[in-house]
Amino acid sequence: GNSVTQMEGPVTLSEEAFLTINCTYTATGYPSLFWYVQYPGEGLQLLLKATKADDKGSNKGFEATYRKETTSFHLEKGSVQVSDSAVYFCALRGSGSNYKLTFGKGTLLTVNP
Amino acid sequence: GAGVSQTPSNKVTEKGKYVELRCDPISGHTALYWYRQSLGQGPEFLIYFQGTGAADDSGLPNDRFFAVRPEGSVSTLKIQRTERGDSAVYLCASSLGDRADTQYFGPGTRLTVL
Numbered sequence: 001g002n003s004v005t006q007m008e009g010p011v012t013l014s015e016e017a018f019l020t021i022n023c024t025y026t027a028t029g030y031p032s033l034f035w036y037v038q039y040p041g042e043g044l045q046l047l048l049k050a051t052k053a054d055d056k057g058s059n060k061g062f063e064a065t066y067r068k069e070t071t072s073f074h075l076e077k078g079s080v081q082v083s084d085s086a087v088y089f090c091a092l093r094g095s096g097s098n099y100k101l102t103f104g105k106g107t108l109l110t111v112n113p
Numbered sequence: 114g115a116g117v118s119q120t121p122s123n124k125v126t127e128k129g130k131y132v133e134l135r136c137d138p139i140s141g142h143t144a145l146y147w148y149r150q151s152l153g154q155g156p157e158f159l160i161y162f163q164g165t166g167a168a169d170d171s172g173l174p175n176d177r178f179f180a181v182r183p184e185g186s187v188s189t190l191k192i193q194r195t196e197r198g199d200s201a202v203y204l205c206a207s208s209l210g211d212r213a214d215t216q217y218f219g220p221g222t223r224l225t226v227l
Contacts, residue, residue, distance in 0.1 A: 004155070036218075042220065043116075043117075043204070043218045043219055043220040043221060044156070044204065044206075044218035045218070046215050046216075046217075049215070089155050089156075091155070099144070099146075099161060099169075100146075100158040100161065100169070100172070101146075101148075101156070101158065101216060102158070103155030103156050103157070104155050105153065105154055105155050106153075106154075106155050
């Protein structure tokens with residue numbers, strides 16, 4: 001079945017540091033890939049997505065590139081802010097008629113001033 | 114516009130009791146999903162509705178769990194004879210309906226079974 005493995009946290013960075021959160025997946029066919037973010041006290045929000053190989057999703061300074069050859073979708077940001085502190089979830093939706101999202105365990109990011 | 118809403122935000126119950134969790138999707142969204150998030154884990158799929166019918170309930174853990182969406186809008190997740198292992202955050206999401214659409218999540222209901 002489908003699965004997502006993401007970097008375990010917590011991750012603690014200073015403001016303006018570079019961020020990478022690794023995500024790899026297992027799936028048949030050509031899944032769609034997502035990063036969701038959960039800010040403290042709030043619900044899950046879609047951060048970015050990519051639906052085919054070599055696509056780059058981007059939003060709010062975050063980027064992730066769909067790499068089919070390495071089955072990866074790593075999240076990056078060049079300069080994090082305190083307001084980026086949140087839990088980040090990598091997820092996939094399988095190809096074909098599959099609509100379920102399969103999530104990783106989440107990575108807690110704390111950015112200190 | 115309004116997002117997905119869920120009530121109650123918190124529910125504490127005793128082992129063996131029955132609970133109902135409600136989800137109000139975004140207006141016009143025909144697809145509705147329930148997920149369960151245990152502590153330290155990502156959300157796990159429970160059930161998917163397209164309109165009024167449950168198109169896929171393969172994620173429901175056992176027959177104590179049941180969900181309905183009688184008018185194709187609001188959905189209720191029902192748990193009978195609750196067990197301590199049912200304690201989790203129950204998340205609802207909705208989408209316009211096409212499988213390519215983004216799923217929008219509600220804030221969740223935190224269920225605690227004592």
